[in-house]
Amino acid sequence: MILGFDPGREKCGIAVMGKDSQLYYHQVILASDVSTIIQSLCQQFAIEIVVMGDQTTSKMWKQKLTEILPKSLSIIQVNERYSTLEARDRYWQMYPPKGLTRLIPKGMRTPPRPIDDIVAIVLIERYLNRI
Template identity: 45%
Template sequence: MTTNQTIISIDPGREKCGIAAVHPEKGVLQKNIIPTQDLPSIIKEWLSKYQTKTVIMGNGTSSKDAKNLLEKILINGQSLTVNLVDEYRTTDEGRRRYWQENPPQGFRRLIPLTMQTPPQPVDDYVAVILAERYLEIVNK
């Protein structure tokens, strides 16, 4: 089983969600952090924008509620299918990815990264990592 279409990936949370549109060849097309209450409308918009039906989500604590919200979305009269992906240690990976793309400046570059917290949430980076995990599985 392989896919060459864009994946809409979600790192669900109670208050906010990281979302990302990732294409297997083009990479990250868009990523963002949004309020959880806006998830259905934004996902619907992205499904149309990226012409895809593939939605994946991390299987963490808030995934059940977020999955229920999304499965109410109808596409051509059918409920949206949301595939769950193992979310184990993705927050740690998201922090590492954040620091790779945004290295500390000034005196902060002297402090080990393991002792620093990114100055903003990394849920969008986590969504990208979840998409990469999914693509790794389906493109084997």
Template identity: 40%
Template sequence: MLQCVIGIDPGRDKCGLAVVDKEQGTVLLQVVPSVELGPAALAAAHTYHTRHIVLGNGTSHRQARERLETHQPPKPWIITIIDEAHTTEQARRRYWRENPPAGLRRLIPLGLQMPPEPVDGYVAVILAERYLTRIAKTD
């Protein structure tokens, strides 16, 4: 049974990368330059003992897949492409839930604020969770 996956939100300039474990939840969340995706995914795979990748189907997913395929673990990646519809909006909400604004910013409605950092890592978490939820229903 699959326990841990690497979620990737592919982008032209940067990619969200997250490792999500079924039991522990999010164990790694980061945003990496797109050109560093292969080595970053390989390091995560080694650290967390997984070769399962959930890749969002955004416009840059083909380039992301090529970068991953040039940095293969000893056993090849198992890559699943997954729909990333509405994940950016979900990631923004999740960011604010996990990092509530402080000071005067807490008085401004969240719908009027943009997170102060990229949410690509949160998108990667959401993609991984979608996949783990989907396969749990088929087990």
């Protein structure tokens, strides 16, 4: 299992995906809850690797994750560039627009919630495409 982590100052995206690309968990969480939730996910799932973005606050988060994760887990950073744009498109694939929202041109639609968790999914997929 792979844990995807989209680091941020106030909120972070987390996703758990199998190497077969099956999605088991995804959530946007407060930065203050990261330690508790990641430790819980490590107990719930057989996490083998952590994939995280390499941009905003990534140095600080990598150090923090190193402290809270089991030593056997390696943290791999992947290019986070344009991942938010990709996640926005993915949001609408996962949750197709309903009602009048369908009439708004695709490029002008804004997801109704934070999409950091979907960015975490995109980061895992980028890692899987690399190996």
